[in-house]
Amino acid sequence: MLMNNQVKSNLMKKRKAMKEAGNRIADDVTKLNSGLISRLTLHHNIDSAWFFNGSVYGQTTRQERVKFDIYDNIDNVIENFRFGQRT
Numbered sequence: 001m002l003m004n005n006q007v008k009s010n011l012m013k014k015r016k017a018m019k020e021a022g023n024r025i026a027d028d029v030t031k032l033n034s035g036l037i038s039r040l041t042l043h044h045n046i047d048s049a050w051f052f053n054g055s056v057y058g059q060t061t062r063q064e065r066v067k068f069d070i071y072d073n074i075d076n077v078i079e080n081f082r083f084g085q086r087t
Contacts, residue, residue, distance in 0.1 A: 009053070012053075029051045032070045033051055033056050033070065035070075036049075036056050036069075036070050036072075037051060037056055039074065040058040043074050044061075045060050045061055045074070045075070046058045046060060047059050047060065047063075049068075056068050056069075060078060064078075064081060064082070066078060066081045
């Protein structure tokens with residue numbers, strides 16, 4: 001467990017090289033965030049979902065990267081994201 005975000009960030013940037021060397025590193029995802037990722041992957045407008053730097057993101061079928069919170073209505077967040085893009 002890392003307590004310093006800068007150290008963690010630097011380590012995560014080197015994750016690919018560490019994986020190639022036979023090491024594995026991953027973020028500690030809470031049960032609620034894991035549930036959100038599961039909901040996102042089952043949603044018809046989401047192609048993929050992931051956890052990064054303390055937040056959950058999803059990529060829509062239109063290739064938009066959207067940040068989600070645990071209790072968000074997925075459709076509303078996508079709609080608000082798209083509306084915000086037009087202004």
